[in-house]
Amino acid sequence: MTADPHIVATWVKGWTLARETAPPCPYGDGFWVDVGWPQQKARYVFAALSPAFGELARTIDEPWVFLKACASADAMRPMLPARWSIQRPGFLMTCAEPMTGDSVLPEGYTLDVTRGAVSIVRVLDRAREEAAIGHVVVVDGFAIYDRIETRPEHRRRGLARVVMKLLGAIGEAHGARCGVLVATPDGRALYESLGWELHSPYTTAVIPGD
Structure with a gap:
């Protein structure tokens, strides 16, 4: 299932407003949010798995930086080095x-x-x-x-x-x-x-x- 990038972008903006964090910033074909919480320093959100997602997975080595994408765990797992842990599944719904x-x-x-x-x-x-x-x-x-x-x-x-x-x-x-x-x-x-x-x-x- 392919997510609509506009819906994802709108959801990210709304999430930052609801959580009173910094607003989302474009990053490649996704978004970066400076969350600033002890156990969530930042998050990157993508409407689909992409080269930008893969590059982040390879280069990030600090804890509590979240990578999120509208994709299944099975599709995401091969792009992640062993240091990454996949969380419980989520579902983008409309x-x-x-x-x-x-x-x-x-x-x-x-x-x-x-x-x-x-x-x-x-x-x-x-x-x-x-x-x-x-x-x-x-x-x-x-x-x-x-x-x-x-x-x-x-x-x-x-x-x-x-x-x-x-x-x-x-x-x-x-x-x-x-x-x-x-x-x-x-x-x-x-x-x-x-x-x-x-x-x-x-x-x-x-x-x-x-």
Whole structure:
């Protein structure tokens, strides 16, 4: 599956806005982001495996610099020297229609919504503790979803569906015509149940640190 470079570029820009990092900089046919976190110094993101990706894999020797590409792990692995470790699989997904299915906030939970450049939806339990959360930012007509999480003790109650549907409504209100996110294997099933489609595999490699 070949990723659309425009979708990838828009997702990278949205990710940096949602995470409040430095903006992406072009690097070859991909992007470089100065992330600046202890266990993620920087990331390079590519819409496909390319000579620029291969050159980075050969020359980078420091830990916590991430290489990411819209490609399968099997395709990426031959390009990586032995010092690199491939992380759990990811999936670049899109949703060009309103999300499907019902979402009902269970009894005992309340919503906390912050609208802004980065909008945040939280589900709080009876103790006003965070049970689930999600973020969305709109970039050039795309709603970029980020950090959709439900705490383990609150899972299997439909909270993530509530978060996603409300984030979707916020994105639409800000002119978004299509949603984009990167899903984990567990998250992929949820998003597909809401009408999202797989756009491409998304694989990450890093040199682990101590």
